[in-house]
Amino acid sequence: MHWKKEFIDFSFKKKALQFGTFKLKSGRTSPYFFNSGLLSTGKDITKIGLFYAHSIMNSKIDFDILFGPAYKGIPIVVATTMALKHHYNFNVSYAFNRKEKKTYGEKGDLIGTEIYRKKVIILDDVMTSGTAVHHSIKIIEEQKATISSIFVLLDRQEKGKRNLSTIQHISNNNSxxxxxxxxxxxxxxxxxxxxxLSKHIPDLIKYRKKYGI
Structure with a gap:
């Protein structure tokens, strides 16, 4: 719990984590909100990369490459590869996608190391119901690559296109x-x-009971 508390402290002080009333993209009204876009200084993104690096190395998951979904996943995946090299001397490659496919030059919708038939870890900021991450899964599956795991800063653990601590992809029924x-x-x-801050607990518990997995 030590490093989890450190991350919450960090996010709260930077106001990336806030408590109140927030309308989510899903249409749900949430008593808390996390905005990784506010962690936008060199010091912030360096720290974020280190949290991911620690989590990846602790997991002992086998992988070849890191993938960051556009747009928020791009600085995350770059910072994480740097942290893995600097703190663990682990020199790993990364890739990310364009929102729109490029039709000139090198073309395509992927930038970075080729992910074809590689073992891939997806890095994203927040997991809610799992809807957004399906696009990344589709991109990776089209490259006949294997998804080793999905790493996120915050898992809201909400009902949606997922199953408990995994995400169920609709097209292939893989978890x-x-x-x-x-x-x-x-x-x-x-x-x-x-x-x-304990005054916010009843609202979080109520929200968790209504939407939690």
Whole structure:
């Protein structure tokens, strides 16, 4: 829990993690919100890359390459490859996608190392119901690559196109493991230790009961 608490402290101080009333893309009204886009300084993204690097190395998952979905996944995947090299002397390649396929020059919709038939880890910022990550899965499957795991900063653990701690991809019925730095349960545990923030706990528990997996 030590490094989970460190990440929550960091996110809260940077106001990337906020409590209140927020309308999500899914249409749900949430009592908390995480915006990784606010972690936008060199120091911030270096720290984020290190959290991912620690999590990846602790997982002992076998993989060849890291993939960052456009747009928020791009700085994440770059920072993580740098952290893996600097702190673990592990020199891994990365790739990311374009939002729109390029029709000139090298063409295509992928940038970075080729992922064809490679073992891939997807790095994203927030997992809610799992809808957004399906696009990344589709891109990787089209390259006949294998998805080793999906790593996220925050897993909101909500009902949607997923099954418990995995995500179920519709086209092939495969389940892919999700590894998160923190979950909503970690947030609740964190709030229990802070008398000023504990007032938010009932709203989080109510939301978790309504939408949680």
């Amino acid at each position: 892919y493991k999700i590894t998160s730095i923190i979950t909503i349960e970690d947030l609740i545990s964190y709030l229990l230790e802070d008398s000023k």
